Amino acid sequence: MQGKPDQRNARGLTTALAGVAVLLAPLGCAKQVQEIKVGEYSSLTGDKATFGISTHNGIQMALDELNAAGGIGGVQVRLITEDDQGKPEEAATAVQKLVSQDQVVAVLGEVASSNSLQGAPICQKNGVPMITPASTNEKVTQQGDYIFRVCFIDPFQGTVMAKFAAQSLNLKRVGILRDARSDYSIGLANSFKETFASLGGEISGDEAYQQGDVDFKGPLTALIATGPEALFVPGYYTEVGLIARQVRELGFTGPLLGGDGWDSPKLVEIGGEAMNGHYFSNHYTEQDPSPVIQGFIQKYKAKYNQVPDAMGALSYDAARVLFAALQQVQAASPEEWKGLLATGAAKPEARRAAMAALRDRIAATSSFPGVTGAITLDEQRNARKPAVVLSIKEGKYAFVEQIAP
Numbered sequence: 001m002q003g004k005p006d007q008r009n010a011r012g013l014t015t016a017l018a019g020v021a022v023l024l025a026p027l028g029c030a031k032q033v034q035e036i037k038v039g040e041y042s043s044l045t046g047d048k049a050t051f052g053i054s055t056h057n058g059i060q061m062a063l064d065e066l067n068a069a070g071g072i073g074g075v076q077v078r079l080i081t082e083d084d085q086g087k088p089e090e091a092a093t094a095v096q097k098l099v100s101q102d103q104v105v106a107v108l109g110e111v112a113s114s115n116s117l118q119g120a121p122i123c124q125k126n127g128v129p130m131i132t133p134a135s136t137n138e139k140v141t142q143q144g145d146y147i148f149r150v151c152f153i154d155p156f157q158g159t160v161m162a163k164f165a166a167q168s169l170n171l172k173r174v175g176i177l178r179d180a181r182s183d184y185s186i187g188l189a190n191s192f193k194e195t196f197a198s199l200g201g202e203i204s205g206d207e208a209y210q211q212g213d214v215d216f217k218g219p220l221t222a223l224i225a226t227g228p229e230a231l232f233v234p235g236y237y238t239e240v241g242l243i244a245r246q247v248r249e250l251g252f253t254g255p256l257l258g259g260d261g262w263d264s265p266k267l268v269e270i271g272g273e274a275m276n277g278h279y280f281s282n283h284y285t286e287q288d289p290s291p292v293i294q295g296f297i298q299k300y301k302a303k304y305n306q307v308p309d310a311m312g313a314l315s316y317d318a319a320r321v322l323f324a325a326l327q328q329v330q331a332a333s334p335e336e337w338k339g340l341l342a343t344g345a346a347k348p349e350a351r352r353a354a355m356a357a358l359r360d361r362i363a364a365t366s367s368f369p370g371v372t373g374a375i376t377l378d379e380q381r382n383a384r385k386p387a388v389v390l391s392i393k394e395g396k397y398a399f400v401e402q403i404a405p
């Protein structure tokens with residue numbers, strides 16, 4: 001059948017345009033570059049900013065190393081970072097954006113447990129694997145089978161500090177000052193309380209403040225009146241620095257005890273002299289002479305001109321656990337690998353299946369050689385790792401002891 005002349009012309013023009021498009025395509029519209037998109041949500045600003053900045057540094061370092069070595073099967077990984085200002089509501093918004101708009105295939109973050117508790121259900125619902133480098137509250141990984149962490153949990157951390165208080169410091173009476181707006185602080189305070197009591201210790205008083213407070217004299221005065229030998233203050237560095245100053249102003253001379261939330265270069269800056277003589281538990285110590293840790297510290301210092309804190313180390317590990325899992329999908333499941341590629345234009349079902357395969361690889365992480373210790377993820381998607389107790393002397397952290405899980 002012959003078409004009318006005008007129809008033939010139209011067809012000819014279409015064919016010619018299609019030819020041009022075919023010729024132009026390989027010339028590299030950005031769209032044609034294959035990549036894998038990974039999201040990060042962090043507190044890059046706000047009163048927990050050093051957590052986010054260190055996290056970002058660690059992830060970026062792992063990413064640069066990976067991409068410089070050819071990425072994964074020749075495909076580069078691209079990181080999309082969202083600042084949540086350390087606020088739970090913003091964390092939810094950030095993760096929603098990463099998951100629906102950017103269509104990342106995995107999410108790294110957050111540090112503060114209350115923020116991870118906002119992001120995790122969104123990742124779970126969308127079938128996007130999430131690895132938190134540092135959220136220690138038990139509930140975080142209980143949000144579902146797509147939620148992982150590469151650090152220990154607070155029932156362990158609380159036990160570590162309670163044993164340290166009772167057995168190493170020989171304390172009999174300890175008061176607690178908790179942050180009522182932090183799931184982390186509440187959980188850690190409860191674990192400490194339970195273990196310290198089970199070891200024969202007495203909790204003299206249990207008071208609370210709210211994150212963002214600057215005057216702690218009310219609850220501190222009430223606690224001091226209960227006659228404690230020490231105070232357990234499982235908060236974040238901004239408030240802990242101020243609490244340390246104010247407790248000394250009130251004449252209390254005993255030690256403060258705390259957890260990983262103290263770890264920040266700002267702690268001693270805020271607390272000054274008043275920070276000396278206290279103890280806290282943490283994930284790693286820069287004083288560990290192991291070549292893995294010292295090698296990492298050297299690389300990190302060369303890149304950022306700073307000694308990495310626990311967050312820098314944990315986020316480096318979290319990113320590398322994710323990259324190893326991506327590498328396994330690439331090597332073993334070509335179909336799923338295609339589903340993870342940002343430009344694969346994968347159908348939603350194919351993407352979901354690919355992220356499920358990635359989830360399975362992360363879940364199988366075993367004896368992964370991390371800077372913060374060997375990482376094996378258990379049935380609850382938590383890592384079992386040792387903790388260290390550090391003291392603060394002359395404005396510096398000093399290693400006191402290491403405690404195995």
Ligand code: PHE
Pocket residue numbers: 051111112113114134135136137184260261262263310311
């Ligand atoms: N563990 C803290 C939380 O869950 C976060 C944290 C980890 C802070 C490590 C500092 C260092 O909220």
